[in-house]
């Protein structure tokens with residue numbers, strides 16, 4: 001199948017382009033390159049031996065989406081990765097988040113439906129779940145917009161509502177909501193990985209920067225949570241597993257609306273993640289306990305069994321695979337794509 005990946009030059013999009021090409025599909029990237037590098041396409045070509053053409057433009061602009069269809073269509077499917085995703089920034093700049101994260105969906109759906117796409121695969125988030133009483137989160141866990149703590153998560157849940165309404169009046173269309181837990185890792189070649197601008201907010205890229213000596217120490221945000229070792233637990237998923245989840249969703253897409261958790265279902269603590277990274281590096285990393293970070297839950301992890309039953313997909317890569325691949329990527333690209 002032929003797929004338009006909006007935000008396809010970003011971290012998850014690029015890994016998904018690779019997985020699509022390796023599964024025999026065609027991938028075209030639409031990306032404004034605000035949070036990634038145009039060099040990604042050359043890396044994808046080196047890994048796959050195939051091309052993923054890049055249309056430089058914004059998924060929020062109908063004209064740019066139309067240009068992608070005119071130059072590279074028709075497409076069987078759109079995958080929508082093009083979003084702003086920093087939780088803290090979303091609290092500071094809510095309008096930027098609501099505008100970008102909804103305008104992109106609007107433009108992609110307008111043009112995609114007019115051009116006869118059969119499926120629309122949306123990057124949602126495990127942060128649409130909010131109540132620790134629901135752990136492990138199934139797709140049915142109660143979700144309420146007003147309970148969500150930040151505009152990023154709310155913008156994703158708003159998208160889910162919009163998409164459900166659009167599907168109702170387009171009964172032949174498949175809309176798949178993929179709720180990601182914590183994507184980490186890199187392609188095992190070390191050619192494609194996460195390239196955050198500035199000091200990373202998320203744990204894994206932060207630890208990687210400490211390991212290369214670019215940051216002095218890992219701060220462990222709280223060790224007095226009600227968890228086995230007192231540190232926060234998350235459901236980290238290898239980005240290549242996540243990418244393969246998108247291929248499965250594409251290949252299994254039937255008319256209708258479906259939501260799937262993409263995670264491992266295994267809670268991993270901050271201390272366990274750091275210990276795994278230390279095994280990858282071969283020595284201990286400097287670290288100290290800091291106060292809790294505002295807004296953090298003690299634990300989030302999913303029940304991924306629906307995706308296994310219905311999509312035939314299951315995450316297979318371990319925590320040590322994730323940290324090994326991040327360390328490989330970080331060593332080969334200490335300054336990210338642009339060096």
Ligand code: UD1
Pocket residue numbers: 087088125126127152181182183201202203204206218219220221222231232233234270293295296
């Ligand atoms: C964050 C986002 C979430 C997004 C996810 C993507 C927040 C509040 N949530 O989730 O919306 O979907 O990333 O992966 O930003 N930690 C440390 N030291 C650090 C950084 C983090 O101890 O330097 C801890 C945190 O307290 C948490 C765990 O590590 O317990 C994971 O944090 P992080 O990687 O930022 O992910 P989330 O907060 O789960």
